[in-house]
Amino acid sequence: MSRPWPCPSPEVHRNAAVVILRLPPPPSSHRNEDAVKHSVFARVYPRLATWAEAAGAAEHRRELLAGATGRVIEIGAGHGANFPHYPATVTEVLAVEPEPTLRARAERAARSAPIPVTVADGTAEALPTAGSSFDVAVTSLVLCSVRDVPTALAEIRRVLREDGELRFYEHIRSHDRHFARYQRFADVLWPHFSGGCHLVRPTDETIAESGFTVTEARYLRFPAPAVPMSPHVLGRARITGD
Numbered sequence: 001m002s003r004p005w006p007c008p009s010p011e012v013h014r015n016a017a018v019v020i021l022r023l024p025p026p027p028s029s030h031r032n033e034d035a036v037k038h039s040v041f042a043r044v045y046p047r048l049a050t051w052a053e054a055a056g057a058a059e060h061r062r063e064l065l066a067g068a069t070g071r072v073i074e075i076g077a078g079h080g081a082n083f084p085h086y087p088a089t090v091t092e093v094l095a096v097e098p099e100p101t102l103r104a105r106a107e108r109a110a111r112s113a114p115i116p117v118t119v120a121d122g123t124a125e126a127l128p129t130a131g132s133s134f135d136v137a138v139t140s141l142v143l144c145s146v147r148d149v150p151t152a153l154a155e156i157r158r159v160l161r162e163d164g165e166l167r168f169y170e171h172i173r174s175h176d177r178h179f180a181r182y183q184r185f186a187d188v189l190w191p192h193f194s195g196g197c198h199l200v201r202p203t204d205e206t207i208a209e210s211g212f213t214v215t216e217a218r219y220l221r222f223p224a225p226a227v228p229m230s231p232h233v234l235g236r237a238r239i240t241g242d
């Protein structure tokens with residue numbers, strides 16, 4: 001029986017499906033799903049961070065880490081900006097960093113850290129360590145960039161001891177809806193220039209909804225002139241008991 005054009009026969013459909021299935025995957029899925037590589041950002045970020053340290057971030061990092069004790073896991077350690085601020089009560093730090101250029105710089109920074117720091121490759125979504133083995137987990141300016149925040153927080157819960165503590169210093173979606181709208185607008189392009197960082201994550205709320213009880217949260221604007229990433233939270237949380 002002849003078919004009216006353009007309706008192809010079932011055989012043509014079958015052949016087309018086979019061809020589509022055999023096409024190479026799109027460029028993004030050529031990469032290892034866990035790979036984090038932002039070469040340009042990795043070169044620029046340490047310079048920006050040096051400026052930010054002098055403008056007040058160093059003080060925030062000290063506040064973040066003050067009183068931490070025992071074994072610490074730092075997730076997304078970058079080039080190691082937190083390392084100089086660990087107090088002597090910390091016995092060791094496992095610093096996990098997936099981006100190769102930043103990890104190499106973190107390894108250099110670890111050599112002059114005041115406490116023993118081991119730098120490891122790995123992502124927040126699959127921390128390269130055993131469960132229930134850390135007293136403190138630290139995230140600073142990281143949960144804005146990880147691909148899967150709930151999985152990252154579940155991983156943090158897994159590696160923390162029952163009475164362990166999460167210390168966080170993160171920029172967040174503003175609680176002011178007008179400012180949040182400005183952030184949403186900026187977030188269209190921002191991640192392309194900032195290593196995949198997003199401006200509109202309500203990280204403070206997500207932590208509280210992910211099996212943690214927030215025990216301290218200080219909200220601040222940094223830097224003070226309102227750039228889209230100014231709204232920050234500096235806080236502490238414990239695993240919520242049964």
Ligand SMILES: C[S@@+](CC[C@H](N)C(=O)[O-])C[C@H]1O[C@@H](n2cnc3c(N)ncnc32)[C@H](O)[C@@H]1O
Nearest residue numbers: 076077078081099123124140141142145146147
């Ligand atoms: C803005 S930098 C912050 C670095 C450092 N924590 C600091 O306070 O300066 C964001 C960091 O998150 C890291 N990162 C991105 N995706 C990640 C992931 N899935 N798991 C762990 N770290 C990640 C980046 O490689 C980068 O080091």
